Amino acid sequence: MTLSVLLADDHAMLRSGMRAIFDTQDDLRCVAEVADGRAAVAEVARLRPDVAVLDIRMPKLDGLGATEMILADPANRTKVLLLTTYDTDEYVYRALKAGASGFLLKSLPPEELISAVRVAARGDALIDPSVTQRLIARFAVSLAPPPTPPELALLTTREREVLLLVAAACSNAEIAARLHVGDETVKTHVSRVLSKLGLRDRVHAVAYAHINGLVQNRR
Amino acid sequence: MTLSVLLADDHAMLRSGMRAIFDTQDDLRCVAEVADGRAAVAEVARLRPDVAVLDIRMPKLDGLGATEMILADPANRTKVLLLTTYDTDEYVYRALKAGASGFLLKSLPPEELISAVRVAARGDALIDPSVTQRLIARFAVSLAPPPTPPELALLTTREREVLLLVAAACSNAEIAARLHVGDETVKTHVSRVLSKLGLRDRVHAVAYAHINGLVQNRR
DNA sequence: AACCGGGTCCCCCGCGCGGGGGATCTCCGA
DNA sequence: TCGGAGATCCCCCGCGCGGGGGACCCGGTT
Numbered sequence: 001m002t003l004s005v006l007l008a009d010d011h012a013m014l015r016s017g018m019r020a021i022f023d024t025q026d027d028l029r030c031v032a033e034v035a036d037g038r039a040a041v042a043e044v045a046r047l048r049p050d051v052a053v054l055d056i057r058m059p060k061l062d063g064l065g066a067t068e069m070i071l072a073d074p075a076n077r078t079k080v081l082l083l084t085t086y087d088t089d090e091y092v093y094r095a096l097k098a099g100a101s102g103f104l105l106k107s108l109p110p111e112e113l114i115s116a117v118r119v120a121a122r123g124d125a126l127i128d129p130s131v132t133q134r135l136i137a138r139f140a141v142s143l144a145p146p147p148t149p150p151e152l153a154l155l156t157t158r159e160r161e162v163l164l165l166v167a168a169a170c171s172n173a174e175i176a177a178r179l180h181v182g183d184e185t186v187k188t189h190v191s192r193v194l195s196k197l198g199l200r201d202r203v204h205a206v207a208y209a210h211i212n213g214l215v216q217n218r219r
Numbered sequence: 220m221t222l223s224v225l226l227a228d229d230h231a232m233l234r235s236g237m238r239a240i241f242d243t244q245d246d247l248r249c250v251a252e253v254a255d256g257r258a259a260v261a262e263v264a265r266l267r268p269d270v271a272v273l274d275i276r277m278p279k280l281d282g283l284g285a286t287e288m289i290l291a292d293p294a295n296r297t298k299v300l301l302l303t304t305y306d307t308d309e310y311v312y313r314a315l316k317a318g319a320s321g322f323l324l325k326s327l328p329p330e331e332l333i334s335a336v337r338v339a340a341r342g343d344a345l346i347d348p349s350v351t352q353r354l355i356a357r358f359a360v361s362l363a364p365p366p367t368p369p370e371l372a373l374l375t376t377r378e379r380e381v382l383l384l385v386a387a388a389c390s391n392a393e394i395a396a397r398l399h400v401g402d403e404t405v406k407t408h409v410s411r412v413l414s415k416l417g418l419r420d421r422v423h424a425v426a427y428a429h430i431n432g433l434v435q436n437r438r
Numbered sequence: 439a440a441c442c443g444g445g446t447c448c449c450c451c452g453c454g455c456g457g458g459g460g461a462t463c464t465c466c467g468a
Numbered sequence: 469t470c471g472g473a474g475a476t477c478c479c480c481c482g483c484g485c486g487g488g489g490g491a492c493c494c495g496g497t498t
Contacts, residue, residue, distance in 0.1 A: 126348045135358070139315050143315075157444095184449090202486085375475085391455075408475085
């Protein structure tokens with residue numbers, strides 16, 4: 001089965017170079033060449049190629065904007081490969097957020113561009129190794145648990161329990177019911193928590209707990 | 220410059236296969252072969268190879284655990300490539316969190332394994348395309364702003380302002396000072412916010428704001 | 439035995455808060 | 469022109485909350 005490819009780059013030279021690369025493969029067919037992002041979006045909508053290879057820097061609409069427009073269409077089946085000379089982090093994040101199937105540097109060897117097109121066509125994705133490195137670092141910190149503030153160690157286990165319930169916006173009476181103790185007891189615990197953590201209100205306690213990641217809200 | 224490589228896999232057959240692959244390259248030298256994770260950690264510490272290629276499934280200590288131990292050492296300079304037959308998401312996340320330089324499937328063509336070692340050695344990283352696809356999806360949702368609840372549209376701009384200040388644990392008086400209005404006005408706004416959002420307390424409002432991502436706490 | 443920290447319960451007091459009213463002004467659109 | 473929405477300010481009332489005390493019990497260390 002032959003794969004149709006659209007090329008978008010504002011340099012005619014580069015387009016013909018890539019076209020020449022694809023022409024060496026008889027299962028890849030370059031069905032369109034465009035010089036700007038708006039044309040890319042239009043041609044993708046018209047021709048519905050298997051893969052669109054977009055330069056990031058393009059007139060009228062850049063590759064990122066074009067990617068977003070193309071992939072925003074739920075009926076779209078075209079995979080997008082982004083090509084760039086410089087790999088700014090912001091580019092990468094925007095590209096991946098938009099759902100691009102690849103983020104490659106123009107320094108890529110021709111054979112690998114070909115393989116990238118095939119990878120994208122079968123639904124997988126591919127990121128340049130130099131970018132992957134930083135992506136992993138970023139991903140790691142996003143997975144890392146937020147640092148627990150040291151003053152939390154001052155709290156007893158019971159006080160931490162109470163803090164969590166306060167953070168869940170429970171009133172003293174609700175906390176008392178939940179812990180099967182009297183509400184006077186809860187008041188004592190809450191007071192201790194506030195003074196130990198240097199917080200004025202239970203309101204501050206709620207904010208504190210959320211900011212310090214004591215509450216699992218994020219996916 | 221020649222790169223030293225350590226191989227860790229509990230199948231002798233696979234090790235010799237990989238060794239044969241590396242032997243075809245005169246700039247790659249396989250300096251050790253081990254059959255379990257503990258041995259891998261020990262040999263990496265002793266030989267300090269440029270790259271360690273670890274299978275995930277190994278006796279005594281699996282590849283992920285070994286990766287974590289190796290990369291936990293700040294003096295370590297060895298890059299870790301993980302190899303696996305099955306690409307469970309949990310494996311991937313743990314591997315990337317530990318700081319692995321690669322996550323590859325055993326179905327990888329031999330030439331690409333060689334190139335992966337070189338990529339890792341120069342400090343870049345490489346992830347199998349089938350995994351990359353899912354990684355991007357996961358990364359995209361982690362970047363996506365949390366969905367804004369529809370009832371927030373009921374609030375006027377002033378009320379949203381007030382809500383944000385409440386979420387910052389400001390008292391009514393503090394909000395009044397910040398907005399240069401009377402505290403009676405603030406009370407009116409807060410009341411409206413609470414009733415519109417169906418919240419009992421300002422405490423609930425704080426929790427609501429944080430849970431719905433109205434406060435930028437995460438990096 | 440004496441001591442102490444953690445957990446539990448109790449009282450009083452002051453105040454911020456939230457709900458219930460109502461009022462004025464301005465701006466914008468029907 | 470009139471109405472309504474938004475923003476502002478005002479009063480009263482009740483209650484939950486937080487601080488400041490004190491008290492008891494228990495398990496550990498000294």
